[in-house]
Amino acid sequence: MNDDLAMLKSKYEFKETRQLKPDRQLSVARFTPCGRFLLAAGHDGQVRRFDATTDEMAELKPLTGHQGWVQRLALPTKPGDMPPSEVVYSVDSWGQLRCSSFVDETAPPRWAIPTAHNGWILDLALSPSGQRLATCGIDRKIQVWSTTDGARIAEFENPHWEVLSVCFTPDETAVISGDLNGAIRHWDFANGKLFPEWNAADLHKSDRLQEVGGVRRLLFSPDGRHLICAGTKPKNGGNVQGIPAAILFDWATGLAVKTLEFGKEGDVYVTDLSFHPAGFLMATISGNPGTGKLVFRRVDDETPFFETTKMPNCHSLSLHPDEQRLAIVATNGGSNGNGRNLDKEGKYPGNFSPIHIGKFAGAG
Amino acid sequence: MLNPLCKPWEHRMSRRQWLGTSTAAGALALGGTSALFSPAVAGEIPSDKQVLFIWIDGGMSQYESWDPKPNTQFGGPFRPIDTSLPGVQICELMPRTARVMHHLSLVRNMCTQDNSHSAGVPRIQRGDPKNRGVTYPFFGSAVARLLGSGKSGLPPYVSIKPGGGGFFYQDAGFLGPKYGALAFGDGKPPENLLRHPSVSEEDDQTRNALRVTLNKRYAERHRHDNAEAHAAVYDMAAALMKRQDLFDTTRLSPEETQRYGTHEFGRHMLLARNMLEAGVRFVKVTSYGWDTHGDNFLGHQSLMPRFDQAYAAIIEDLHTRGMLDRTLVIAMSEFGRTPRINGHIGRDHWPEAWSLALAGCGIKRGTVIGKTNDLGTFVDGNTFDIGHMFHTWFAALGIDSSKVEYDNHGQPLPIAHDACSVVKELLS
Numbered sequence: 001m002n003d004d005l006a007m008l009k010s011k012y013e014f015k016e017t018r019q020l021k022p023d024r025q026l027s028v029a030r031f032t033p034c035g036r037f038l039l040a041a042g043h044d045g046q047v048r049r050f051d052a053t054t055d056e057m058a059e060l061k062p063l064t065g066h067q068g069w070v071q072r073l074a075l076p077t078k079p080g081d082m083p084p085s086e087v088v089y090s091v092d093s094w095g096q097l098r099c100s101s102f103v104d105e106t107a108p109p110r111w112a113i114p115t116a117h118n119g120w121i122l123d124l125a126l127s128p129s130g131q132r133l134a135t136c137g138i139d140r141k142i143q144v145w146s147t148t149d150g151a152r153i154a155e156f157e158n159p160h161w162e163v164l165s166v167c168f169t170p171d172e173t174a175v176i177s178g179d180l181n182g183a184i185r186h187w188d189f190a191n192g193k194l195f196p197e198w199n200a201a202d203l204h205k206s207d208r209l210q211e212v213g214g215v216r217r218l219l220f221s222p223d224g225r226h227l228i229c230a231g232t233k234p235k236n237g238g239n240v241q242g243i244p245a246a247i248l249f250d251w252a253t254g255l256a257v258k259t260l261e262f263g264k265e266g267d268v269y270v271t272d273l274s275f276h277p278a279g280f281l282m283a284t285i286s287g288n289p290g291t292g293k294l295v296f297r298r299v300d301d302e303t304p305f306f307e308t309t310k311m312p313n314c315h316s317l318s319l320h321p322d323e324q325r326l327a328i329v330a331t332n333g334g335s336n337g338n339g340r341n342l343d344k345e346g347k348y349p350g351n352f353s354p355i356h357i358g359k360f361a362g363a364g
Numbered sequence: 365m366l367n368p369l370c371k372p373w374e375h376r377m378s379r380r381q382w383l384g385t386s387t388a389a390g391a392l393a394l395g396g397t398s399a400l401f402s403p404a405v406a407g408e409i410p411s412d413k414q415v416l417f418i419w420i421d422g423g424m425s426q427y428e429s430w431d432p433k434p435n436t437q438f439g440g441p442f443r444p445i446d447t448s449l450p451g452v453q454i455c456e457l458m459p460r461t462a463r464v465m466h467h468l469s470l471v472r473n474m475c476t477q478d479n480s481h482s483a484g485v486p487r488i489q490r491g492d493p494k495n496r497g498v499t500y501p502f503f504g505s506a507v508a509r510l511l512g513s514g515k516s517g518l519p520p521y522v523s524i525k526p527g528g529g530g531f532f533y534q535d536a537g538f539l540g541p542k543y544g545a546l547a548f549g550d551g552k553p554p555e556n557l558l559r560h561p562s563v564s565e566e567d568d569q570t571r572n573a574l575r576v577t578l579n580k581r582y583a584e585r586h587r588h589d590n591a592e593a594h595a596a597v598y599d600m601a602a603a604l605m606k607r608q609d610l611f612d613t614t615r616l617s618p619e620e621t622q623r624y625g626t627h628e629f630g631r632h633m634l635l636a637r638n639m640l641e642a643g644v645r646f647v648k649v650t651s652y653g654w655d656t657h658g659d660n661f662l663g664h665q666s667l668m669p670r671f672d673q674a675y676a677a678i679i680e681d682l683h684t685r686g687m688l689d690r691t692l693v694i695a696m697s698e699f700g701r702t703p704r705i706n707g708h709i710g711r712d713h714w715p716e717a718w719s720l721a722l723a724g725c726g727i728k729r730g731t732v733i734g735k736t737n738d739l740g741t742f743v744d745g746n747t748f749d750i751g752h753m754f755h756t757w758f759a760a761l762g763i764d765s766s767k768v769e770y771d772n773h774g775q776p777l778p779i780a781h782d783a784c785s786v787v788k789e790l791l792s
Contacts, residue, residue, distance in 0.1 A: 043437070068434070237663060
């Protein structure tokens with residue numbers, strides 16, 4: 001590792017300070033813009049809340065009202081943004097989209113659309129201005145909503161395939177979708193323009209009867225020059241194996257300019273991806289049971305400057321607004337096994353999702 | 365009889381012997397040659413019943429199919445949907461099957477012994493009988509032996525599967541290789557099914573007659589099982605040559621191709637329907653790739669609709685063609701999948717509590733047998749092992765498993781696990 005990368009590692013190496021142990025499996029965690037709460041959601045239809053103002057991070061009463069799984073949350077990026085910043089947008093696998101106060105768990109939702117989609121909503125994105133939301137799901141629809149009142153602004157239908165990911169363009173005139181087949185589409189809801197489809201086919205494979213992989217995550221680079229499409233380069237379906245990867249498209253030309261790989265075949269998926277304000281990518285990786293990573297790398301570097309495999313099956317990461325702390329949602333070790341594995345009391349145990357809280361090595 | 369481990373020089377033949385054999389060959393008929401070797405027809409039960417055996421290899425998740433547990437710890441993300449059977453719900457990934465539920469019988473309390481594929485698949489398909497030191501036949505071979513080919517004369521046990529084809533004699537166990545499965549890889553006919561253009565029909569008959577004669581001579585001096593199987597394969601080929609139309613996809617209408625789906629499972633199920641219509645006794649359709657230890661939910665999101673499409677289509681077609689009353693339809697895997705969701709967002713193997721679906725002859729329509737607890741972890745109440753299913757399937761086919769036995773060279777053997785019994789509530 002050269003000096004430059006070593007310096008980055010010494011400053012940003014993740015140091016765990018504590019683990020939260022919610023009793024159920026979670027998919028996503030996000031610090032609120034004010035930094036006072038950590039919100040986390042997953043397999044029990046609740047949006048859990050943790051007090052982020054103390055080291056203990058005690059769990060508070062959750063937000064309820066969803067069904068199935070809640071896998072995506074969206075929050076405004078800075079306190080004081082319009083719309084009001086004490087709300088969280090959440091979606092579930094039964095098709096509901098909600099806007100709720102994260103401060104008062106007893107308050108009714110600001111608005112809720114029980115059948116925003118027909119079935120599993122797979123992604124949720126907030127526009128840079130915070131005025132619009134985009135959702136997509138297994139019903140092959142991409143929809144744009146007003147954050148003020150949940151009014152639908154636009155609706156598009158993806159041909160043939162389920163839509164796994166969505167994000168807004170930096171100028172907010174359009175949304176970008178990524179589907180199961182690796183197609184990237186550009187839906188201009190402001191002007192109605194048509195754009196050619198882009199191809200992230202490396203992130204998809206047809207294996208026997210199954211379509212495997214797809215574009216699981218989408219985000220723009222901070223300078224808006226690149227669209228990053230992440231998932232896996234699949235080897236096979238069934239017990240999915242593949243190399244976690246992200247393809248960078250040049251936004252101006254639509255050409256794929258680089259592919260970043262984050263591990264080997266058993267590491268499988270890039271599950272979450274975001275940019276640190278310092279400009280490097282932070283990614284969580286989850287593959288075979290027990291296999292997980294937190295990776296920091298700059299896009300232009302050939303290798304990460306930091307990587308840890310101490311947390312099995314990492315599904316989500318969130319940077320605290322103080323830019324010092326991180327929360328990583330993982331899965332407990334020993335999560336798999338065929339047949340009847342009972343605990344000491346003779347009960348069949350479920351798995352849970354430890355949330356690893358930590359700081360960067362150079363944090364105060 | 366000579367030592368079956370014969371040496372090549374024992375078969376040297378003089379020219380005079382050869383000419384004498386050739387003369388006799390011309391007098392023999394082409395078909396039914398296997399009857400020369402054993403009383404193959406004797407012991408078969410006259411029947412017009414057929415079987416469609418849909419094998420979902422790897423383990424379909426019962427949560428994401430027949431036994432949803434929404435909004436529970438292990439229930440997964442999907443919603444339940446109502447079906448044509450009031451009060452019965454299945455997973456939202458099977459909307460077309462939901463509309464034909466009134467034709468089906470669901471068994472939700474399967475509890476079997478093996479959580480591995482390698483041992484579990486043959487164990488399940490053989491009915492997991494008591495260990496008597498013999499290899500029991502797969503269900504298809506059993507039906508082929510007990511009910512025979514029927515009027516069609518077509519191979520009694522065919523297997524439509526992805527990948528390669530061939531003749532799977534191992535399925536037959538102690539019944540002998542004759543009752544193995546003739547497999548059509550990717551639904552394609554065996555290679556070289558058509559007679560070469562340079563060979564006339566007359567020449568073909570002559571050379572087949574010679575083959576028959578030589579086989580008979582061989583069989584007279586050795587154990588007849590292998591010769592019988594060898595002859596049976598040629599008989600199958602001859603029967604298939606007359607029904608090449610079964611493999612001609614240009615004969616299929618665009619509507620039915622679309623209705624079953626153009627994916628491999630859809631194509632194979634459509635071929636299965638045509639095979640059943642042609643009178644094939646036992647048709648097995650296999651789908652691979654269901655072992656979703658990782659990415660189980662988006663995996664089933666991809667897999668289940670394709671199963672749903674073709675399965676519902678064939679149930680509808682068998683019904684509208686008046687075939688459902690004589691065709692036993694079984695859809696199953698070797699086990700289900702764990703309630704617990706692992707770190708790869710997958711489910712592992714779970715023989716403790718899983719489901720299968722039945723329809724057709726002898727089976728009560730529109731019923732659900734057994735149940736699991738609220739979490740779907742274990743069966744609530746009595747359980748059924750695969751032996752119970754074998755007894756029940758035989759009963760549905762009109763075979764009394766309490767009376768009919770195999771005769772393994774003088775050793776009587778039950779046709780299903782003797783500690784299990786017919787599930788009467790499944791029978792009509």
